[in-house]
Amino acid sequence: MAAVAEVLSTVASRPDPRGCDLPTCPVCADSMVAAEASAYLQDSIISYLWTCDTCGYGFVTKHSVKRFACN
Ligand SMILES: [Zn+2]
Numbered sequence: 001m002a003a004v005a006e007v008l009s010t011v012a013s014r015p016d017p018r019g020c021d022l023p024t025c026p027v028c029a030d031s032m033v034a035a036e037a038s039a040y041l042q043d044s045i046i047s048y049l050w051t052c053d054t055c056g057y058g059f060v061t062k063h064s065v066k067r068f069a070c071n
Contacts, residue, residue, distance in 0.1 A: 026057070
């Protein structure tokens with residue numbers, strides 16, 4: 001059974017025009033394709049559960065979801 005570590009994402013301020021912010025495995029650096037699960041922790045914070053297909057490592061990322069402001 002793989003241990004699940006908690007990783008606090010700090011990439012929220014990095015602009016990405018495609019909105020595609022897939023993490024890589026901290027153990028084998030393989031690219032994550034799709035999150036196993038997602039959950040809203042608070043109103044603007046969402047967490048994703050990732051499991052590496054290559055080494056089986058599981059980890060959680062947290063992301064702040066900023067609402068789009070029209071000004
Ligand atoms: Zn891995």
